[in-house]
Amino acid sequence: MTGEVEDIADAGEAIEIDEWRRVSGLSVAVQAFRxxxxxxxxxxxxxxxxxxxxxxxxxxxxxxxxxIALIIAINxxxxxxxxxxxxxxxxxxDVRLEQGIVSRSARSVPYDRIQDVSLxxxxxxxxxxxxxxxxxxxxxxxxxxxLAYVSEAEGExxxxxxxxxxxxxxxxxxLPDIAQGQGEDHAIAAQxxxxxxxxxxxxxxxxxxTYGLFSFSLVIFAVIIGAIQQFEFLLPFDVWDYxxxxxxxxxxxxxxxxxxxxxxxxxxxxxxxxxxxxxGVGVLSGIAKTFVRDWDFRLxxxxxxxxxxxxxxxxxxxxxxxxxVQALVVSTGIIRRRFGWHGLSFISxxxxxxxxxxxxxxxARMAEIAPIAAEAGFDLPDGxxxxxxxxxxxxxxxxxxxxGSCILAAFAFLTAEIVLPPEAxxxxxxxxxxxxxxxxxxxxxxxxWHYDRHALDPAQVISRRGWLxxxxxxxxxxxxxxxxxAQGPIARWRGxxxxxxxxAGGNFAFEGLALEDAKKLRAxxxxxxxxxxxxxxxx
Amino acid sequence: xxQKIPTSNPLYCPYNAPMDDTLPDAEPLxxxxxxxxxxxxxxxxxxxxxxxxxxxxxxxxxxxxxxVPALPVLILAILLIGVMPLKRYRTRGYHMAGDRLRVxxxxxxxxxxxxxxxxxxxxxxxxxxxxxxxxxxxLILHTAGTHNASVTLPGLAHADATAMREDIRQHVKRExx
Numbered sequence: 001m002t003g004e005v006e007d008i009a010d011a012g013e014a015i016e017i018d019e020w021r022r023v024s025g026l027s028v029a030v031q032a033f034r035x036x037x038x039x040x041x042x043x044x045x046x047x048x049x050x051x052x053x054x055x056x057x058x059x060x061x062x063x064x065x066x067x068i069a070l071i072i073a074i075n076x077x078x079x080x081x082x083x084x085x086x087x088x089x090x091x092x093x094d095v096r097l098e099q100g101i102v103s104r105s106a107r108s109v110p111y112d113r114i115q116d117v118s119l120x121x122x123x124x125x126x127x128x129x130x131x132x133x134x135x136x137x138x139x140x141x142x143x144x145x146x147l148a149y150v151s152e153a154e155g156e157x158x159x160x161x162x163x164x165x166x167x168x169x170x171x172x173x174x175l176p177d178i179a180q181g182q183g184e185d186h187a188i189a190a191q192x193x194x195x196x197x198x199x200x201x202x203x204x205x206x207x208x209x210t211y212g213l214f215s216f217s218l219v220i221f222a223v224i225i226g227a228i229q230q231f232e233f234l235l236p237f238d239v240w241d242y243x244x245x246x247x248x249x250x251x252x253x254x255x256x257x258x259x260x261x262x263x264x265x266x267x268x269x270x271x272x273x274x275x276x277x278x279x280g281v282g283v284l285s286g287i288a289k290t291f292v293r294d295w296d297f298r299l300x301x302x303x304x305x306x307x308x309x310x311x312x313x314x315x316x317x318x319x320x321x322x323x324x325v326q327a328l329v330v331s332t333g334i335i336r337r338r339f340g341w342h343g344l345s346f347i348s349x350x351x352x353x354x355x356x357x358x359x360x361x362x363x364a365r366m367a368e369i370a371p372i373a374a375e376a377g378f379d380l381p382d383g384x385x386x387x388x389x390x391x392x393x394x395x396x397x398x399x400x401x402x403x404g405s406c407i408l409a410a411f412a413f414l415t416a417e418i419v420l421p422p423e424a425x426x427x428x429x430x431x432x433x434x435x436x437x438x439x440x441x442x443x444x445x446x447x448x449w450h451y452d453r454h455a456l457d458p459a460q461v462i463s464r465r466g467w468l469x470x471x472x473x474x475x476x477x478x479x480x481x482x483x484x485x486a487q488g489p490i491a492r493w494r495g496x497x498x499x500x501x502x503x504a505g506g507n508f509a510f511e512g513l514a515l516e517d518a519k520k521l522r523a524x525x526x527x528x529x530x531x532x533x534x535x536x537x538x539x
Numbered sequence: 540x541x542q543k544i545p546t547s548n549p550l551y552c553p554y555n556a557p558m559d560d561t562l563p564d565a566e567p568l569x570x571x572x573x574x575x576x577x578x579x580x581x582x583x584x585x586x587x588x589x590x591x592x593x594x595x596x597x598x599x600x601x602x603x604x605x606x607v608p609a610l611p612v613l614i615l616a617i618l619l620i621g622v623m624p625l626k627r628y629r630t631r632g633y634h635m636a637g638d639r640l641r642v643x644x645x646x647x648x649x650x651x652x653x654x655x656x657x658x659x660x661x662x663x664x665x666x667x668x669x670x671x672x673x674x675x676x677x678l679i680l681h682t683a684g685t686h687n688a689s690v691t692l693p694g695l696a697h698a699d700a701t702a703m704r705e706d707i708r709q710h711v712k713r714e715x716x
């Protein structure tokens with residue numbers, strides 16, 4: 001492409017087909033703000049450090065303002081140039097994006113390949129009324145086309161226009177003549193969007209709070225330790241020196257004596273205090289995380305598909321066309337299951353901020369999940385299925401391998417205790433831990449034998465797996481792409497195999513099936529797949 | 540959107556119901572072109588050469604008695620040139636039905652994949668220099684699935700591979716998504 005940039009339309013006007021446009025000028029501010037944030041904080045630390053080591057703040061103060069001003073200027077110029085040299089075009093058959101200050105890159109994404117258009121608002125762009133528009137291609141999230149940033153209204157218009165054009169490219173029922181780019185066509189597209197949307201699922205603060213209670217997380221401790229490592233030079237003392245000194249001076253001995261001085265009640269109370277603090281922090285951080293991520297969670301059924309909005313600081317707005325849903329995942333946790341809480345997500349070609357699943361009802365009752373599943377064209381298991389288990393040999397081998405190795409380790413500890421001199425301590429503890437682990441693994445496999453199962457119904461393949469986070473996966477038979485039977489050496493000897501389905505955007509496998517079962521399943525599923533051509537799939 | 544298939548439909552196969560009189564996947568597999576073994580042997584030879592050179596250097600330096608490096612290299616050569624190519628050739632095979640291709644492979648880790656033609660996105664026929672020398676080719680089927688995004692069938696006579704590609708392409712009505 002040549003570098004000429006004649007008559008580029010300003011953002012904010014009505015979108016015309018085949019016209020080069022620029023993103024909003026305010027995105028320079030966002031870009032500058034971001035790099036500034038990265039640069040100013042270290043600069044501040046630097047100045048702060050210098051002021052402490054030298055003759056005090058007086059030495060540094062005169063330079064602070066020019067230095068920061070220089071940083072701003074250095075950041076602003078490339079940001080502005082980047083904005084000036086970036087242009088995009090909504091064409092008749094593709095979306096194009098050209099960018100680069102010196103070396104130019106031109107990317108073109110045909111409408112055929114666009115899976116979805118999503119909008120995302122991080123905190124700073126949100127304050128400025130900007131959105132990031134992503135054209136998702138299902139290429140693993142890397143090769144997608146992003147426009148950062150356009151105004152909110154422009155984002156909405158872009159999404160409507162492109163979506164209408166995508167529908168046209170798909171040869172679907174809707175708007176084949178939209179590609180001509182006449183004004184009234186956009187009016188039709190806008191009308192389609194304005195049609196009433198039905199609310200399928202929402203999470204009021206009360207529900208969010210319950211969800212947060214179940215999202216216990218100790219990540220905060222890792223964050224604190226990480227922060228200490230990062231910013232320890234700001235602390236008035238050296239943490240690691242302190243810890244080292246504590247060990248060297250036998251501080252723990254003092255502490256032990258202090259503990260010894262207390263009576264039993266005080267000790268138990270102390271231990272309880274620590275336990276409750278840890279649990280309290282875990283629960284609080286779980287609640288905070290949930291509120292930030294899922295604030296104002298709304299799932300609506302619009303004529304264009306499922307529309308999900310959520311987020312407190314980073315707002316996201318995603319629309320998933322119904323026919324792009326490849327499979328459903330109903331997941332839960334070992335504890336929340338007892339209280340009847342489940343989560344529903346869709347597996348689709350488009351990515352949801354890095355994860356392949358789109359959460360559509362992260363924390364809901366089964367009664368709330370069922371209508372959403374029905375809306376997506378899936379049936380939840382209702383007990384009429386003929387559930388099958390993985391092969392008994394598979395379970396037995398798994399139990400033997402995991403529990404057996406633990407028992408071997410336990411015996412190793414036992415012999416070590418007999419052979420080694422009596423000074424070696426902790427061996428009996430190791431023995432009991434290994435024995436307990438062996439029992440745990442055996443019990444786990446027995447539980448899984450009762451829980452893990454799969455079924456084939458006329459239109460779907462269903463699998464239910466897992467003990468800590470049980471999940472039920474439901475895939476549409478005609479939307480699978482290939483079927484593989486895989487066997488390792490042990491599996492071949494013992495007569496079981498893994499049945500792996502090729503599914504767009506996700507993994508779907510039944511592990512440890514009896515070979516005969518797998519072959520029958522495969523034959524049945526393949527007949528369903530082969531009977532519908534890819535081009536005739538409901539899209 | 541969902542296509543409800545009635546239970547009376549023959550496509551619906553509950554486990555306990557007898558399938559047709561034939562067991563699934565009972566059809567005989569077509570073996571690959573015999574020169575595939577030769578190509579594998581040459582590839583094995585190429586892998587072995589650096590080890591032979593290394594062993595020769597060790598022996599000429601008088602660092603160790605000659606049999607110490609010679610024995611493992613000999614075993615490696617027998618495995619890579621003598622045994623494995625034949626085993627791999629024997630375990631590989633394919634079956635082309637009217638609407639699907641079945642690819643079987645694996646000596647230790649067995650894999651048996653079926654791709655319906657209606658799910659093929661696009662097709663490749665590839666030839667390396669060695670393969671070109673012996674007139675064989677690889678047929679690669681690309682699907683939209685994340686798992687098995689491309690299924691490779693090596694060791695076909697080049698004419699067979701192109702014929703199969705044309706055959707399968709008849710079924711790929713439209714390349715999209």
